Amino acid sequence: MQSSDAPVLIVGGSLVGLSAAVFLAHHGVRCTLVERHPGTSIHPRAVGYYPRTAELLRQVGVEDAALREAAGFEAHRTRAGVTSLAGEVLFSKEELEGDDELGDLTPSRLLLLPQDRLEPLLRERAVALGADLRFGTELVSFAEDPDGVTAVLADDDGTDTFRSDWLLACDGPRSTVREALKVPRHGRGVLSRHVSIAFGADLRPVLGDRRYSVVHVKNPQVMGILVHDDTLTGGTLIVGYRPEDGESLDDFTDARCAELVSAAIGSPDVAVTIRSRFPWDMAEQVAEGFVQGRVLLAGDAAHVVPPTGGYGANTGIADAHNLAWKLALVVDGTAGTGLLETYDAERRPVAAYTAEQGSLQLAVRSGSATAEQQAAAADALTVTMGQTYRSAAVVPEPGAEAPAAPADPRTLGGEAGTRAPYVLLSRDGAPVSTLDLFGNGFVLLTGERGGPWLTAAAGAAAELRVRITARRVVPGTGGGAGTLADPEDRWAGSYGVRPDGAVLVRPDGIVAWRSLGADPAGAETEALTGVLRTVLARG
Structure with a gap:
């Protein structure tokens, strides 16, 4: 094994680790990823990605490939409850209702694609962008010091040391990195234990022209969740087991798994083969801190979200996206290390809220939710x-009240700390x-009378040596070079500024700051430079 150093070592090559590699490489950060398994996931696992996640993949050139791969799932939008696929339908509901009406909110849409088919796309993109991916390589140990992390890695050729400035742990809910650091976790803990059974079966005779995103199966032989693939020749059945009642993973032999799948299908004429089994715990747990010196936690290593609602993978990918641009600016010396502290300040509350929402959705869908829980459950877009x-890393305008966290994105209007609106x-x-x-550096948008802000952006970029792309937005269809036309005159209203105002957007598409109009003192350059110094932890 040949030793090689990089600024960032990513531990874990599943969905979040691969996403982190893509996002970091997109920002020009040399990174090495190690994953103990020989390749990407062989199990479908996560299957749904909300429009915001698709937006993040869009930034790094993955969305189009994912859409092509997911084309066969386009009609799989119905969540249903059944006695079996061949039996009675107990309820039926469209996933992300109104998805076709989101054109004013986002150019992206709900993406249905099993994890084992998305991961290869991320792997391919990460390699194309220059990331060093090492499958079949395991983290044996690591030691942190004030200047970085020294890791011991092992592969088939033996062990060697690897030196990095930062270690990013994306190694799952049983994270060896988090456990080594003894980072406590809070929450309701393990709620139940499950096995995902990947199977092969010709489902066409029982499905007919029906296409499901998720099927809740309940009959005397089996109770679980079934997801079928776009070929209609296989899928995954998720069932629970209770160790406290003497049940164990050993009970799930191929024969037993085939019996459960057959009962869920509901037709003795459909032959079933078992492809793989994947045990996992439904849990609500959030690490006490996502930043531990030179070690950073992301995805399931940082938080475990009940899968009801499908928020876990989406939250982990968003972690990696939030962190990547911050690491990039710290690594190249543009930002102080304090910028990384904002990763914890921003993502940990989101993780706690999302984990709670997963539990609320579980209660709602199981029919056990109280009236208070039903009222507290938010929709998926929120x-x-x-x-x-x-x-x-967020500077609200003086006297501004932050929106309720989180808020319906349809009600947000360019406030600092929120997703920059789509126009x-x-x-x-x-x-x-x-x-x-x-997605590439900071962006400053200003109205038709925002010339001083364009000058300010050039001055701030030169003084701080930070990349800022500044653009004037002009109502109508005209405008010169470097100008953005606003045919429907929506931009100023959507971002909440006047024609002489400005909005500074971070590389992750989050509004860092805005000025509703011209600077009151006529000192736009000083104002913008001060904001950037704060955001970049430059003092």
């Missing part, structure tokens, strides 16, 4: 797109989404 960040503009006569302006 949970995944309506977060409000409060940290040193369709025009550049050189071609349509361009505001969301497609973000």
Whole structure:
């Protein structure tokens, strides 16, 4: 095994680790990922990604490939309860109702794609961007010092040391990194234990023209959740087991698993083969701190979210996205290390809220929710797109009240700490989404009378040596070079500023700061430079 150093060592090559590698490489950060398994997941696991997650994949050139791979799932939008696939339908509900009506909110949409088919796309993109991915390589141990982390890695050729500035733990709910650091976790703990059974079966005779996203099965032989793939020749059945009643994983032999799957299908004429089993715990747990010196926690290593609602993978990918640009600026010396502290300040409250929402959805769907729990359960768009960040990397305008956290994204209007709103503009006569302006450095948008802010952006960029792309947004269809046209005159209202105002958007598409109008003292350069110094932890 040949030793090689990089600024960031990622431990864990599943969905979140691979996403982190993509996002870091996108920002030009040399990173090495190690994963003890020989390849990407062989089990479907997570299957649903909300529009905000698709937006993040869009930034790094993965969304189109994911959409192509997910084309066969386009009609799989119905969540249903059944006695079996061949039996009675007890209830039926469309997933993310109104998804086709989100055109004013996002250019992306709900993406249904099993994890074992998304991970190879992330792996391919990470390699294309220059990430060093080492499957079949395990973290044996690590030691932190004030300047970085020394890790011992092992593969088939033996062991060697690896030196990095930062270690990013994406190694799952039983994270060996988190356990080594003895980071406590809070929450309701393990709620139940489950086994996911991947199977092969010709489901076409029993499904007919029906296509389900998720099926809740309940009959005397089996109670569980079934997801079928787009080929209709296989799927996954999730069932629970109770160690306290003497049940164990050893009970799930191939024969027993086949019996359970057959009962869920409900037709003795359908032959079943068992492909794999994957044990996991339904839990609500959040680590006490996501930043531990030079070690950072993300995904299930940082938080475990009950899968009801499908928030876990989405939250982990958002962790990696939030952290990547911050690591990039710290690694290249543009930002102080204090910027990384904002990762914990921003993502840990989101994780706690999301884990709680997963539990609430579990209670609602099981029919055990109280009236108070039903009222507290938020819709999926609020949970995944309506977060409000409060940290040193966000500078609200004086006297501003932060939106309720989280809030319905339809009610947000460019407030500091929220997702920058989607508005369709025009550049050189071609349509361009505001969301497609973000993802590479800071972006400053100003209205038609915002010339001083454009000057301020150039001055701040030169003084702080930070990348800022500044653009004027002009109502109508005209405008010169470097100007964005606003044919429907929506931008100023959507971002809550006047024609002489400005909005500073972070590389992750979150509003860092805005000025509703011109600087009262006429000192736009000083104002913007001061904001950036704060955001970048430059003092």
